[in-house]
Amino acid sequence: MINGYTYSHMNSVYWYCSSKSQGSNLEIIKIPTPSGKFLLMVDGYTYNQNNGIHWLCSSFKTQKCRARIRYFEDTVLKVNTDHTHPPPKYYHRRGMYFKV
Ligand SMILES: [Zn+2]
Helix, strand or coil, X not given: CECCECCEECCCCCEEEEEECCXXXXXXXXXXXXXXXXXXXXXXXXXXXXXXXXXXXXXXXXXCCCCEEEEECCEEEEEXXXXXXXXXXEEEECCEEEEC
């Protein structure tokens, strides 16, 4: 248990947690990264934490994508999903997410 979540131990790097945001049907998946942080996957797009509750699309730098969300206490408060690109490809196997 970490911060009230039950994480499933996949291997030394990948852990995941899936939860539904209150008041919306967005599926939020946390994908830990080797650096010890995690990505948020919301509706197939991934976001990196910028600061505090502000998260920027993972393609912010590479695609100049301006999509962003605000995420606080497991709730997506505000969503701008104006992505300039298709969602990143992840494959999903036995609860694990891997970037293709
Ligand atoms: Zn984007």
